[in-house]
Amino acid sequence: RKEVEQDPGPFNVPEGATVAFNCTYSNSASQSFFWYRQDCRKEPKLLMSVYSSGNEDGRFTAQLNRASQYISLLIRDSKLSDSATYLCVAVSSNTGKLIFGQGTTLQVKP
């Protein structure tokens, strides 16, 4: 089983739609999680940190379900500029190393 697993998509949604991505992790000891955004051929950029049950920042909401070992990212009122790949990241509690999922691609269309 992959350490961090995401549905690669692509998710094609119209502007204004609400879209949700899920991510599962295998290491139950992982304590911290992040969502990064990556544009084509660019570096990953931090979108949100997820520590406890969840976090909200404007149109973006991240939730953590430790019992089921998954993290979700909800994007409301999608914008064209939200088109990117969204990377789910788990922090290994043993080493502090960040483990990346393969990413979920979002394409928001007018």
Place this chain on the structure above:
Amino acid sequence: EPEVTQTPSHQVTQMGQEVILRCVPISNHLYFYWYRQILGQKVEFLVSFYNNEISEKSEIFDDQFSVERPDGSNFTLKIRSTKLEDSAMYFCASTEGGLRSPLHFGNGTRLTVT
């Protein structure tokens, strides 16, 4: 806002040649990383570095790879004898440390091995 900087942005080299990829992490950060991303694939961990030594490395990080912090600011990745499959985007990252500290990435070096 302070940022991680990487040079060069693009490096083309012939198979078998040595390359050095350079990074300047954020100045007050203590943990440094190299990740790579082959085109169309996931971001993969290569190595982490703390207190002037490697703290962890992946199976990708074999004897052809080495890292160094030659002075107080630079953090380098050397590939001794490049192979075609080393072609990828290489990202340097740094963090203050602690499980809640996210990584800050540089904008990467695209390595093309011909």
